[in-house]
Amino acid sequence: MIDWLTQYMQWPYAVALVAMTFLFGPYLVLLVVFPILNHYGFLPKQRIPGKCDHCRYNLTGNESGTCSECGNAIED
Secondary structure, X not given: OHHHHHHHHHHHHHHHHHHHHHHHHHHHHHHHHHXXXXXXXXXXXXXXXXXXXXXXXXXXXXXXXXXXXXXXXXXX
C-alpha cells in the first residue's frame, strides 16, 4: 500500500513542473538569454544622443570629431 501511495503522490509534482515551465519559461528567456545575446553583440545597441556609441562617454561640448575617452569617431 505504501508503494502505491508514494507513486500516486509523485504525479502532481510532475504536473506542477510542467506548469511552472510554461509559466516561467518566457521570463527565463528575458532574464538569461537576452542578456547573453546583448553581451556578445547579437542585439543592436541603442544610439544615445550626446554619448559615444562605443563607450557611452558624455560628448557634450566635444568638437574634435573623436571621443576623448576611447578615440572612436563620432557620427552626427
